[in-house]
Amino acid sequence: xxxxxxxYTFAALTLGGGVLCITRRNAxxxxxxxxxxxxGVGGLYLLQRAEFLFAVQAVxxxxxxxxxxxxVIMLVNLDEAARQRQFNRQWLIGLGAVALVGAEVFYFLKxxxxxxKLPPPAGSVSxxxxxxxxxxxxxxxxxxxxxxxxxxxxxxxVGSVVMAKRRI
Amino acid sequence: xxxxxxxxxxxxxLPGLLLTLFGCAxxxxxxxLVPEARYKKLLVGWLIAAEAFTGASLYRHTTYLADNGLxxxxxxxxxxxxxxxxxxxxxxxxxTAVIVALISYRYLEIEGEHHGEYYGLILLAQSGMFxxxxxxxxxTIFVGLELMAISFYVMVGxxxxxxRSNEAAMKYLLLGAFSSGFLVYGFSVMYGMSGxxxxxxxxxxxxxxxxxxPIAFLALATTVVGLLFKISAVPFHMWAPDAYEGAPTTxxxxxxxGSKAASFAFLMRxxxxxxxxxxxxxxxxxxxxxxxxxxxxxxAAISQTNVKRxxxxxxxxxxxxxxxxxxxxxxxxxKGVAIYVLVYTFMNLGAFLVIVALRRENIIGEDVEDLxxxxxxxxxxxxxxxxxxxxxxxxxxxxxxIGKYYIFLSLMQTGHYLVAVAAALYVAVAIYYYFxxxxxxxxxxxxxxxxxxASLGMRVAVAVSAGLTLAIxxxxxxxxxxxxxxxxx
Numbered sequence: 039x040x041x042x043x044x045x046y047t048f049a050a051l052t053l054g055g056g057v058l059c060i061t062r063r064n065a066x067x068x069x070x071x072x073x074x075x076x077x078g079v080g081g082l083y084l085l086q087r088a089e090f091l092f093a094v095q096a097v098x099x100x101x102x103x104x105x106x107x108x109x110v111i112m113l114v115n116l117d118e119a120a121r122q123r124q125f126n127r128q129w130l131i132g133l134g135a136v137a138l139v140g141a142e143v144f145y146f147l148k149x150x151x152x153x154x155k156l157p158p159p160a161g162s163v164s165x166x167x168x169x170x171x172x173x174x175x176x177x178x179x180x181x182x183x184x185x186x187x188x189x190x191x192x193x194x195x196v197g198s199v200v201m202a203k204r205r206i
Numbered sequence: 207x208x209x210x211x212x213x214x215x216x217x218x219x220l221p222g223l224l225l226t227l228f229g230c231a232x233x234x235x236x237x238x239l240v241p242e243a244r245y246k247k248l249l250v251g252w253l254i255a256a257e258a259f260t261g262a263s264l265y266r267h268t269t270y271l272a273d274n275g276l277x278x279x280x281x282x283x284x285x286x287x288x289x290x291x292x293x294x295x296x297x298x299x300x301x302t303a304v305i306v307a308l309i310s311y312r313y314l315e316i317e318g319e320h321h322g323e324y325y326g327l328i329l330l331a332q333s334g335m336f337x338x339x340x341x342x343x344x345x346t347i348f349v350g351l352e353l354m355a356i357s358f359y360v361m362v363g364x365x366x367x368x369x370r371s372n373e374a375a376m377k378y379l380l381l382g383a384f385s386s387g388f389l390v391y392g393f394s395v396m397y398g399m400s401g402x403x404x405x406x407x408x409x410x411x412x413x414x415x416x417x418x419x420p421i422a423f424l425a426l427a428t429t430v431v432g433l434l435f436k437i438s439a440v441p442f443h444m445w446a447p448d449a450y451e452g453a454p455t456t457x458x459x460x461x462x463x464g465s466k467a468a469s470f471a472f473l474m475r476x477x478x479x480x481x482x483x484x485x486x487x488x489x490x491x492x493x494x495x496x497x498x499x500x501x502x503x504x505x506a507a508i509s510q511t512n513v514k515r516x517x518x519x520x521x522x523x524x525x526x527x528x529x530x531x532x533x534x535x536x537x538x539x540x541k542g543v544a545i546y547v548l549v550y551t552f553m554n555l556g557a558f559l560v561i562v563a564l565r566r567e568n569i570i571g572e573d574v575e576d577l578x579x580x581x582x583x584x585x586x587x588x589x590x591x592x593x594x595x596x597x598x599x600x601x602x603x604x605x606x607x608i609g610k611y612y613i614f615l616s617l618m619q620t621g622h623y624l625v626a627v628a629a630a631l632y633v634a635v636a637i638y639y640y641f642x643x644x645x646x647x648x649x650x651x652x653x654x655x656x657x658x659x660a661s662l663g664m665r666v667a668v669a670v671s672a673g674l675t676l677a678i679x680x681x682x683x684x685x686x687x688x689x690x691x692x693x694x695x
Contacts, residue, residue, distance in 0.1 A: 143424065150420030181210055182219070182282040183345040186337060189226060190353045193330050196233060197360035200323050201375075 044085055051078030065111045073104050090169040217270070218281035218288040220263040221296055222336040228256030229329030236322025247311040249325045250663060256329055257304050264300070267293050268691075284404045285343040292340035294544060294692035295471040298551050299335045302464040303328050305555050305671060308663035309562050310456040316565060317454065319365055328460070331357035335468035342479075344393045344403040347472060351389075351436070354468060355382050358461055362453040374452025381435070381445040389432025395425035396480060405479040413483040426484055430491065433476060436469040437525045440498040447506075450518035455565060455572070458514055459558035462521045463551050470528060470547055474540075477532060478694050485535065492533050497628055499526030504635040512572050513561055516639065517554070520598060523636065524550055527613055530629060534616035537693060542612030544689035549609040549678055553597040556671035560591045563658045563668075577643060579652030587658060588647045590672045595640040597675045600633055605678035608685075 055075030062068045080095035176184055216223075232249060240248055267288050271279065278289035307328060314320040334357060337350025359382065363375025397403055399421060400411035415422045431442065438446040450458045481488060503523025510516040528550070531543035563584075564571030580588040597606035610633070617626040678685050 146420040146424045150424070153415065153419050153421055178210060179283055180285075180345060182285045183343070183349045186346065186349045186353065189330065189333070190349060190356065192230070193327070193353060193356050193360075196323060196326065197356060200321070200360055201363055201366065 041085065044081070048078045048081035048085065051075070051081065053078075065116050066108065069104055069107045069111060072107070073100050076100050076104070088168055088172075090172055212281075214279065215281040215286075218267075218279055218286050218340070221260045221267075222333050222340070224256065224260050224263060225329050225333035225336060228252070228259070229326050229333060232256075232322060232326035232329060236326070240322065243320060246320050246322060249322050250307050250311055253307045253325045253329065254304060257300050261297075261300055264293055264296055280342070282343075282346075284406070285346045286337075286340050287342045288340065289694070290691035291471070291474070291694050292336075294688060295339040295467060295547075296336055297688075298467050298548055299332050299339070299464055302460065302467070302551055302555065303332045305559075305667045306456055306460040306464070308667040309459070309559055312661040312664060313454065313456050313562050313565055314364075316567060317365055318367075319454075324361065324364060327357045327361050331361070331460075331464070335464060335471075338468045339471040339475075342405045342475070344396065344405070344408075347475070348386075348390065348393065351472065352386065354465065355386070358457075358465055361457045362449055362461065364457060365454050368452075370452040371454065372452075374449045377445055377452075378449040385432050385435030385442070387432075388428050388435065392425050392427075392429030392432060395421065395428065399425060405475065408480040409482060412480050417484040417487050422484060423487065426481060426487060429476060429481070430488060433469070433473045434495060437466060437473060437528075438522055439495050439525050439529065440502040440522060441495075443499070443502065443522045446522060447515050447518040450521075451512055451515045451572075455514065455558060455562045458517075459555050459562070462517065462558070463554050466521065466525065467547050467551060470543070474532065474543065474694070478540075489533060489535075492529055493622075493625055496526045496529040496533060497625065499523060499529070500629060500632045504632045504639075507639045508635070510639075511574055513574055513577070513643065514558075514572050516574070516643075517557055517561075520636070520639075521554065523632065524554075524598075527610065527629065530622075530625065531613045531616055533625065534613075534620045534622060536616055536620055538612060538619055539616030540693050541686070541689045542609070542616050544692045545612055545678075545682075545685060546609035548685060548689065549597070549605040549675070552671045552674045552678070553594050553604070553606055556590065556594040556668065556675060557598065559664065559668045559671060560587050560594070563587055563660065563664060566656055566658070569656060574643060574646050575650075575653055577646045578650035580647040582652050583655060584658045587668070590668055591647060592644055593672050593675055595644050597679070599637045599640045601637075603676070603679045605675045605682075608679055608682045 052075050055071045055073075055078060059068045059071040059075055062071060076095060076099045080092045080100075083089075083091040083095060232252060235252065236246075236249065240246055271277070271288070271290070271293075278287050280287050307325060310324065311320065314324060331354050334350045334352070334354030337346055338354060341347035341350055359375055359379045362378050363371050365371035393403075396408050396411075399415075400408045402408065412422060435442040435445075450462060453461060477488070500523050503519045503521075503526060507516050507519035507523070510519060524546075528543055528546050531539040531546065533539070534542075561572065564576055569576070577591075580591065593604060597604035600606040600610040614626055614630065617623075617629070
């Protein structure tokens with residue numbers, strides 16, 4: 039019962055923060071609502087007893103990435119952009135399409151709720167040692183994608199330098 | 207070598223590892239050894255050296271499989287596989303990367319944006335393609351896909367002073383991220399269904415369910431949307447013409463061939479792996495998408511005046527033809543897909559090569575009118591362009607005919623007569639707009655007498671593409687055998 043209350047609270051934070059993040063006119067406000075949304079996701083991790091992921095979420099995303107966003111917003115002059123029209127006139131069609139897809143997904147999840155049986159977790163679920171188990175999986179099962187992800191970041195860094203610097 | 211990184215792991219990973227290391231080394235050497243602009247073309251030689259090592263390791267893969275009578279070798283606890291399929295597609299990526307590098311240096315010098323990062327990005331994009339073709343784990347495949355995509359976003363926007371290039375990069379980035387969102391959603395439902403990210407486990411969980419099971423359908427629908435975005439099939443094709451038109455022409459060539467071949471490798475892995483059991487669900491969807499792609503691609507191409515845009519629409523229609531091989535789904539059809547991808551690589555690259563040659567100082571050379579009278583000022587290029595156009599239209603004795611022949615044959619064998627008739631009708635439409643280019647080259651008067659840009663790399667690249675386009679058409683036997691080995695067992 040308590041779990042359900044927490045779940046719906048965090049889910050509401052995540053979704054509400056997400057919606058407000060993309061609809062606010064002021065970029066700083068958007069960034070702050072992003073913090074709320076990310077915090078909601080962090081809460082969901084905590085509910086799944088994944089403390090490590092919660093800590094990473096808080097430190098890296100909220101502490102690091104959003105602060106960087108705010109720095110960039112401060113450096114770039116966005117006053118001009120805030121005065122311009124930010125949404126195109128097709129939002130009504132967009133809303134209709136989103137409602138349709140949402141209804142479809144809702145229907146499928148509703149109709150398929152009985153068949154969505156998650157496979158039982160392997161072995162006994164221990165509530166402690168989450169961090170160790172994550173590390174185990176990351177460096178054995180998922181060693182290759184983990185390493186390739188660092189390559190992905192390298193390409194992103196090189197790419198942003200190429201795109202942003204006037205003279206390379 | 208430890209239990210986490212065994213000898214087998216190393217052997218299977220080798221091509222991707224070489225591409226990565228050479229790519230990173232290119233970034234280092236660029237400012238360390240070749241800081242001066244006029245020596246930058248040495249990096250093309252460096253890239254070819256990288257591809258030579260990669261090719262050697264791919265060749266060792268082939269011989270290893272043949273010597274030990276294996277069909278596949280699994281590494282990294284099922285994350286990566288070395289089989290005929292991945293080897294075949296990696297050869298295609300390798301050929302594409304070499305040809306693109308050969309034509310790039312002259313073009314980038316004219317554009318004034320000749321930087322070493324370009325070659326590094328080609329190699330890193332190719333290593334992303336390696337993981338797409340060889341990955342058998344959702345996470346590995348997805349990371350590979352994004353590695354390739356991010357490299358392409360940067361390359362599309364490489365002409366930083368050109369507004370069109372910036373706009374194309376922006377559109378490509380936004381729609382690419384949007385489609386990745388669909389894909390990840392589908393992947394997450396697949397993971398929820400099976401509790402594993404390995405394709406074989408997911409295939410088992412799909413097979414255990416009713417194909418029309420709502421959750422299975424949700425996973426299938428979202429994954430298919432993401433996949434169709436990546437191969438730019440209608441109705442998810444909107445990004446392709448804009449991205450192709452705005453990107454530097456050499457990158458457009460790489461994007462339309464390399465990225466498309468890699469996305470098809472990815473699509474085949476998913477459709478023939480996890481989704482194989484739900485064929486009755488996705489077959490009608492794919493038939494609709496293939497017919498729509500051929501319709502929109504061919505009809506929209508008729509009215510284009512920009513050659514790059516025209517070729518973008520033509521590549522949308524080719525994606526429709528390739529899908530037909532998957533719809534037929536028998537051995538002939540899958541062999542047809544492989545041979546079509548191979549053929550499409552060389553003929554489409556060839557067509558873009560000629561457009562690259564038309565780019566000179568102060569002349570953009572992308573309109574159909576820029577090709578006017580090409581026969582009189584560059585007869586060699588005009589005749590080669592004729593070969594590429596014949597091949598794209600699918601007329602014998604060029605390679606394009608072989609590709610289409612196997613696709614149509616497989617449709618006949620599996621009884622998809624109506625689809626085959628529709629596809630054959632669109633070939634006639636395609637002939638119309640390909641021959642508009644031919645007519646402009648041979649019949650119209652010269653509008654722009656400046657001679658064409660020709661560099662050594664360009665000559666080699668165009669000769670190789672044209673040679674292979676003709677060779678596959680005239681003597682397809684060795685290439686068919688190559689395609690035969692690429693079937694997923």
